[in-house]
Amino acid sequence: MPSSSPLPGRLIKAPENFIDADGVRTVFAEARSGRRDFIRRAFASAAAGAGALAAATGVRAQSNPVPTEGGDANILNLPEHTRGLGQPVVTDGYGKPSKYEANVQRRQSPGLTQTAQSSVSFAPLQSLFGIVTPSGLHFERHHQGWWDVDPSKHRLMLNASDPSFMKTPKVFTMDEIMRMPSVSRFHFIECGANSGMEWGNVAVPTVQYSHGMISCSEFTGVPLRLLLDQCGVDYKRARFVLGEGADGSSMTRTLPMEMVENGEVLVAYGQNGEMLRPENGYPLRLVVPGVQGVSWVKYLRRIEVGDQPWATKDEAIHYIDLMPGGLHRQYSSIQECKSVVTTPSGGQVLLDKGFYNVSGLAWSGRGKIVKVDVSVDGGRNWRAARLEQPVMSKSLTRFNIDWVWDGRPAIVQSRATDDTGYVQPTYRQLRAVRGTRSIYHNNAIQSWLVQESGEVKNVQLG
Numbered sequence: 466m467p468s469s470s471p472l473p474g475r476l477i478k479a480p481e482n483f484i485d486a487d488g489v490r491t492v493f494a495e496a497r498s499g500r501r502d503f504i505r506r507a508f509a510s511a512a513a514g515a516g517a518l519a520a521a522t523g524v525r526a527q528s529n530p531v532p533t534e535g536g537d538a539n540i541l542n543l544p545e546h547t548r549g550l551g552q553p554v555v556t557d558g559y560g561k562p563s564k565y566e567a568n569v570q571r572r573q574s575p576g577l578t579q580t581a582q583s584s585v586s587f588a589p590l591q592s593l594f595g596i597v598t599p600s601g602l603h604f605e606r607h608h609q610g611w612w613d614v615d616p617s618k619h620r621l622m623l624n625a626s627d628p629s630f631m632k633t634p635k636v637f638t639m640d641e642i643m644r645m646p647s648v649s650r651f652h653f654i655e656c657g658a659n660s661g662m663e664w665g666n667v668a669v670p671t672v673q674y675s676h677g678m679i680s681c682s683e684f685t686g687v688p689l690r691l692l693l694d695q696c697g698v699d700y701k702r703a704r705f706v707l708g709e710g711a712d713g714s715s716m717t718r719t720l721p722m723e724m725v726e727n728g729e730v731l732v733a734y735g736q737n738g739e740m741l742r743p744e745n746g747y748p749l750r751l752v753v754p755g756v757q758g759v760s761w762v763k764y765l766r767r768i769e770v771g772d773q774p775w776a777t778k779d780e781a782i783h784y785i786d787l788m789p790g791g792l793h794r795q796y797s798s799i800q801e802c803k804s805v806v807t808t809p810s811g812g813q814v815l816l817d818k819g820f821y822n823v824s825g826l827a828w829s830g831r832g833k834i835v836k837v838d839v840s841v842d843g844g845r846n847w848r849a850a851r852l853e854q855p856v857m858s859k860s861l862t863r864f865n866i867d868w869v870w871d872g873r874p875a876i877v878q879s880r881a882t883d884d885t886g887y888v889q890p891t892y893r894q895l896r897a898v899r900g901t902r903s904i905y906h907n908n909a910i911q912s913w914l915v916q917e918s919g920e921v922k923n924v925q926l927g
């Protein structure tokens with residue numbers, strides 16, 4: 466920030482706890498009785514009550530202002546940690562975040578799902594820096610709960626729907642897979658249903674719930690192509706691949722062979738330098754760059770090759786897009802170019818006029834981000850944000866831009882462009898093609914209204 470700039474504005478971080486245990490029970494009861502806008506109302510009442518209070522207390526602790534006279538006690542009085550002996554090494558064989566960061570948690574959206582086994586937890590995007598999602602904060606989507614699978618007993622089988630498509634079907638142990646030549650790549654995974662609650666109208670208050678079904682990691686594994694080559698696949702005839710998970714959800718998804726042939730699809734065991742977390746498919750999962758999360762089969766136990774798509778339950782009944790004419794789109798798997806401002810974002814409060822670093826994330830399932838424009842006036846004027854390095858294909862990209870808030874209402878938006886030239890659409894443009902009854906693949910421009918009070922609200926422009 467140049468020294469001539471106004472003072473940095475202070476900001477209350479988004480309240481992380483909206484609802485207590487009682488609130489969650491109420492929301493579940495309302496959901497069961499079929500009331501439609503239960504999520505929005507639950508959030509609204511919770512934010513007005515406990516949430517707002519917690520936030521107000523939180524900001525005092527966070528900002529801890531320097532006194533104008535008499536000196537700063539935080540400098541003048543040497544704290545215990547300067548005078549005493551610190552903790553020894555290996556207090557924790559596996560380290561944890563600071564206790565002061567305990568509020569940064571992945572969270573379930575109250576009332577969204579009826580069971581916690583077939584559910585979603587959202588990553589706290591408002592609290593993260595850069596592009597990597599810490600593994601313990603990675604969003605989760607399980608159709609039938611997660612397992613900690615014993616890697617010594619886990620097997621990956623490769624076979625074909627017709628014996629003539631594959632010379633030698635094989636079974637691999639984890640040990641065999643981990644001894645093969647590996648690659649490590651940064652990719653985002655986004656659930657196709659991310660932002661899905663917002664199709665019809667504004668539904669959730671914070672970026673954690675509107676966009677938190679995305680995460681980005683460095684994945685390590687073996688290109689699936691390598692395993693198929695070892696089995697002697699007839700690529701002329703076997704044009705499709707099926708991945709199958711070992712959990713009770715029978716998660717099975719078809720991939721076109723082109724995605725595998727170019728070496729991008731990985732059979733991965735590594736995530737951010739260590740083994741996958743159990744919640745994310747330990748010990749083996751598919752990494753399918755650019756494609757919606759459901760195809761990233763966890764607890765991967767079988768790959769089948771065939772000459773046509775399988776139309777499994779997760780691609781015939783679920784993960785289809787209802788179009789305005791009443792027809793469904795099927796196999797719409799690529800996550801199109803999208804972005805979101807994570808600060809300032811819904812639930813946060815700007816306390817002063819002045820300088821703010823507007824920061825956010827952009828991504829595209831088709832390649833690299835080449836540009837992110839930011840508007841603070843609801844899309845009338847746009848300025849190009851700085852893209853922070855590294856900018857990688859089918860990965861998250863961090864963007865930042867300076868903004869001086871003059872204290873008047875402002876609508877903050879970001880609009881990403883990828884290297885195919887595709888520009889992220891407005892809600893109006895997206896709904897003109899897709900209608901309002903979809904669940905999946907909502908990549909519309911997100912709007913955050915900064916009110917005169919400084920409170921930031923999720924809004925949609927007509």
Ligand SMILES: Nc1nc2c(c(=O)[nH]1)N[C@H]1C(S)=C(S)[C@@H](COP(=O)(O)O)O[C@H]1N2
Pocket residue numbers: 603604605606607608609654655656657709710711712714716744745746757758759760761762763764
């Ligand atoms: N075996 C298995 N794989 C699965 C699922 C599942 O329930 N079981 N859920 C899918 C869905 S819908 C998504 S969005 C991603 C979520 O991956 P994560 O939990 O690592 O974030 O996993 C996919 N792979």
Ligand SMILES: [Mo]
Pocket residue numbers: 606655656657658758759
């Ligand atoms: Mo998903």
